[in-house]
Amino acid sequence: MTLRERISEETFRERSIPVLETERLVLRTPGLADVKAVAALANDRRIAENTLRIPHPYHIADAEAFIGTANAGEHETVFLVTLRDGAVLGACGVGLLNGATPEIGYWLGVPFWGCGYATEAVRAVIDYSFVTLGHDQLAAGARVSNPASRRVLEKCGFQWTGIGLYRIRAIASSAPIDRFRLDRGLWASLKSWGARRVA
Ligand SMILES: CC(C)(COP(=O)(O)OP(=O)(O)OC[C@H]1O[C@@H](n2cnc3c(N)ncnc32)[C@H](O)[C@@H]1OP(=O)(O)O)[C@@H](O)C(=O)NCCC(=O)NCCS
Numbered sequence: 001m002t003l004r005e006r007i008s009e010e011t012f013r014e015r016s017i018p019v020l021e022t023e024r025l026v027l028r029t030p031g032l033a034d035v036k037a038v039a040a041l042a043n044d045r046r047i048a049e050n051t052l053r054i055p056h057p058y059h060i061a062d063a064e065a066f067i068g069t070a071n072a073g074e075h076e077t078v079f080l081v082t083l084r085d086g087a088v089l090g091a092c093g094v095g096l097l098n099g100a101t102p103e104i105g106y107w108l109g110v111p112f113w114g115c116g117y118a119t120e121a122v123r124a125v126i127d128y129s130f131v132t133l134g135h136d137q138l139a140a141g142a143r144v145s146n147p148a149s150r151r152v153l154e155k156c157g158f159q160w161t162g163i164g165l166y167r168i169r170a171i172a173s174s175a176p177i178d179r180f181r182l183d184r185g186l187w188a189s190l191k192s193w194g195a196r197r198v199a
Contacts, residue, residue, distance in 0.1 A: 017077060018132065020124040025117065027079035027092065027124055030067045034080055037088035039063035041109030048170035050146050051107050052097075056170040077133070081108065081121045092121045094129045094138065101139040101181070102129065106152075118152045126156055126187065136184045141166055141177040150178055157190045158182045 020027040030038065039060045042048075048056035055062055070078035076095025082088050090108035097103050104125060108118050129135045140158055142149035143166075158180035165174045 017071060017079075018128070020079065020128055022120050022124050024084060025089070025120055025124070026082050026084055026086075027121060028082065029071055030078065030080040030091070032067065034088055035060060035063045035067060038066065038080075038091070041088065041090060042066075042107070044110055045170070046110060047107045049168060050143055050149065051105065051168075051170075052166055053169050054107065077128075079121075079125060081106075081117065089117055090121075092118075092125050094125055094133070094135075099139065101137050102133075102135050104129070104138055104140045113148070118148075119155045122152055122156050126182065130184055130187055138182045140180045140182075142180070143168075144176045144178055150180075153180045156182065157186055159186070 017029050039058060039062065042054055042063065043056070043058040045056050048054045048058065070076075070093075076093055078091060078093040078095075080088060081090045081092050088109075089112045090106065092104070092106040094102050094104050104122060106118055106122055106125075108121075126138060129138055138158075140153050141164065142153060144163070159182065161179045161181045164177050164179050166177045167173075168175050
């Protein structure tokens with residue numbers, strides 16, 4: 001089966017992944033129609049150098065490979081992040097990388113930075129991870145040179161646990177990262193606190 005045939009054939013697992021809706025966003029599984037938009041947005045060194053697996057330059061074939069393999073296995077769930085009018089902003093996913101704790105990863109096209117979209121998308125994927133997937137803990141990492149990503153994690157309740165090294169494909173090298181963790185208890189506490197109104 002070619003990659004294109006694979007992308008156009010929706011698997012049973014992909015059908016079981018819900019659409020997540022937030023105030024401004026829709027998160028859904030990526031498909032063949034998204035290849036061009038993903039390739040255009042992801043082809044930016046500022047994105048590649050802050051993510052593990054995004055190459056630079058980023059070609060149509062890279063977007064096809066990303067979309068063709070996204071959600072093919074059980075170990076990772078990938079959502080495309082879109083506006084409610086359908087415009088593609090980026091991607092956000094949760095899955096097992098190296099450790100035993102599922103990790104959250106995300107990127108947005110540069111024109112959409114600074115609008116709170118990443119925080120909104122990551123919160124939706126956190127809720128999905130705890131409620132639907134039943135995880136008890138989530139991990140995340142951000143390069144020490146990436147304060148925007150650290151801030152997103154902090155706004156979502158993640159707590160700093162230490163430093164580590166991640167292999168970054170686009171720089172063909174390892175780079176220091178801040179590690180973060182969010183457990184179910186803290187998440188539940190933040191959710192119930194947010195739901196209470198001060199009289
Ligand atoms: C990280 C990324 C997803 C953030 O997206 P975004 O939609 O701009 O994020 P948000 O608007 O939700 O929040 C960004 C926060 O970082 C803050 N921020 C941005 N640049 C900053 C900087 N240089 N120093 C400190 N804070 C910064 C913003 O002010 C905002 O915080 P605030 O709401 O308290 O003001 C986006 O920059 C991106 O895709 N980067 C490349 C890929 C990447 O880094 N992915 C994460 C891998 S760990």
